[in-house]
Amino acid sequence: MTILASIEEMQAQSDAWRRKSFSIALVPTMGALHAGHMELVRTARRLADRVIVSIFVNPTQFAPGEDFEEYPRDLETDCRILREEGGVDVVFAPHLETMYPPTSNATKVEVYGLTDTLCGPHRPGHFTGVATIVARLLNICKPDFACFGQKDIQQFAIVRKMVKDLNMDVHIEGVGIVREPDGLALSSRNRYLGEEARRQSTVLSMAVTRAADLIASGVRSASVIEDQMREIIETSPLADLQYVEVVDGESLARVRELTPGRSAIAATAVYFGETRLIDNTFIPKVPD
Numbered sequence: 001m002t003i004l005a006s007i008e009e010m011q012a013q014s015d016a017w018r019r020k021s022f023s024i025a026l027v028p029t030m031g032a033l034h035a036g037h038m039e040l041v042r043t044a045r046r047l048a049d050r051v052i053v054s055i056f057v058n059p060t061q062f063a064p065g066e067d068f069e070e071y072p073r074d075l076e077t078d079c080r081i082l083r084e085e086g087g088v089d090v091v092f093a094p095h096l097e098t099m100y101p102p103t104s105n106a107t108k109v110e111v112y113g114l115t116d117t118l119c120g121p122h123r124p125g126h127f128t129g130v131a132t133i134v135a136r137l138l139n140i141c142k143p144d145f146a147c148f149g150q151k152d153i154q155q156f157a158i159v160r161k162m163v164k165d166l167n168m169d170v171h172i173e174g175v176g177i178v179r180e181p182d183g184l185a186l187s188s189r190n191r192y193l194g195e196e197a198r199r200q201s202t203v204l205s206m207a208v209t210r211a212a213d214l215i216a217s218g219v220r221s222a223s224v225i226e227d228q229m230r231e232i233i234e235t236s237p238l239a240d241l242q243y244v245e246v247v248d249g250e251s252l253a254r255v256r257e258l259t260p261g262r263s264a265i266a267a268t269a270v271y272f273g274e275t276r277l278i279d280n281t282f283i284p285k286v287p288d
């Protein structure tokens, strides 16, 4: 496993692989790796001959006051975890100044249409930061495939739209949510939770599971589903609910009634102290 920090070296490595007709899969991460990331790595390995994991804490997707400064950074531990997992050829870990030279007034990528709901209104500018860095990582790593976790389902939808709208020659692969035994979706931010908050944080997965159960049992009213999700989250005295929303699975627009045959998402974001957690359930096809 080689660790590269230079854009030119990464591009040269990918060019060399492509000349040999090796397919390439990229797993973009911000480090603080956990079992959810390893699932992305295993998916990447199944899809392609060569696997790149990028590790870069991207400042432009954090709003002022969010946790950019505190975000856990430990490249050595991340590389040890990846070596133990195996199957990774290159870790691309550029320095902040490489990606954002102090004088840069760089081009941004704005994906329209999927940011009016869910996390969009609560994190202005976040998805422009995500789309821009992902576009750049795709240009630097030149993969055939890029793997994204479906816990960040809005990010996944936005990246897919960017790739389609800009005719980028890469397949975006979604990978299912990996959970702790008690249901909590794995996230690098879980490590911030105190003992009691960690215990109560299971309300997120309980809420999205209830949403999935209600849809399976024939409930079609978004407000009925949202009310029940809210009720579950409010059983946790430490939970500070940001949103519960039921949206269309393609457009991410709010719906009043779920339409049989279409996909749907029930999602939530909840603060425990300073720590913001998200979770969702994706229904590929609402039953008749």
Ligand code: PAF
Pocket: 028, 029, 030, 056, 058, 061, 130, 133, 134, 152, 155
């Ligand atoms: O999901 C993440 O870890 C980040 O948003 C990503 C895709 C690596 C872009 O910085």
